[in-house]
Amino acid sequence: MTGKDHYYNKSKQEGYRSRAAYKLKQLADLENVIHGGDTVVDLGAAPGGWLQVAAERVGPQGTVIGVDLQRIKPLEDHDTVETVRGDMTEDRTRERVTDTAGGDVDVVVSDMAPNMTGEYHLDQARSLHLARQAFETSLELLETGGDFIVKVFEGPDVDAFRSDVEDEFQYVRATSPKASRDASSEIYLIGKGRLTAPIQTGDELEVDIVDVGTEGDGIASVDGYRLFVPDTEEGETVTVRVDDVKPNFGFAKRLDRD
Structure with missing residues (x-):
């Protein structure tokens, strides 16, 4: 052309x-x-x-x-x-x-x-x-x-x-x-x-543990976002502090075990 x-x-x-x-x-x-x-x-x-x-x-x-x-x-x-x-x-x-x-x-x-x-x-x-x-x-x-x-x-x-x-x-x-x-x-x-998270590192919040992951950590859901919380069991309601935030999931520590 x-x-x-x-x-x-x-x-x-x-x-x-x-x-x-x-x-x-x-x-x-x-x-x-x-x-x-x-x-x-x-x-x-x-x-x-x-x-x-x-x-x-x-x-x-x-x-x-x-x-x-x-x-x-x-x-x-x-x-x-x-x-x-x-x-x-x-x-x-x-x-x-x-x-x-x-x-x-x-x-x-x-x-x-x-x-x-x-x-x-x-x-x-x-x-x-x-x-x-x-x-x-x-x-x-x-x-x-x-x-x-x-x-x-x-x-x-x-x-x-x-x-x-x-x-x-x-x-x-x-x-x-x-x-x-x-x-x-x-x-x-x-x-x-x-992908963005509805929470930030350092946030403190009360969550319901709705499931347990393959590694044994409790899983909470915050506006559809998965939050892994060690030392928890399904059915518990716990107060946690967010330690790490990824686009798809995060990690938190329960405060009553500090």
Whole structure:
């Protein structure tokens, strides 16, 4: 196609700022991500193709926030889009994003890629670093049940990165959308259902022991969250102090045995 591919030409015809817009369309369709009324944060948003797609999907009741070190030209057709020029590793940028969101964020997406050097191992390592930055940002911003999409180049330590994402989300899928170039080594991880605990380390509360685990520890349920309490038996009601909190479960010590 005279040096230009199908999605490049399609983006020009349909008014998208980049061919990457179709990647987000395909990823969001694949796992039902981004709904009407959602608040979406797009990391590395310039030139704005993903912002356009997100704005279409959240509709007039939603909010889309684009973050990039580069200036993003205003999207005149989308009143729901706000842009923040800055680095998400800096506190002041994160504070601006949080203030702009005005509350919990439903979806964090990142199509960030490093400035390419042509040395694949270096480019892949930088890609993984950016993906981890996006992941850490998603953990700060997302509400319980929120979703996450991130790009990374295939290579060393990607499996370990995926495992870390799986620890924080109910379900994670790795995929390459059709709009990715055939020669591209990029993959996208889609994290569905941000896991968060309804309690914090140090909390003291009264719980009912509803079951006993395979290791013999009592199990309490706090808003559907499993809390393991040693030295307890099913049917007891005990006061505990929370010692450790994981996304899916936590550990506590009964206070009357101190």
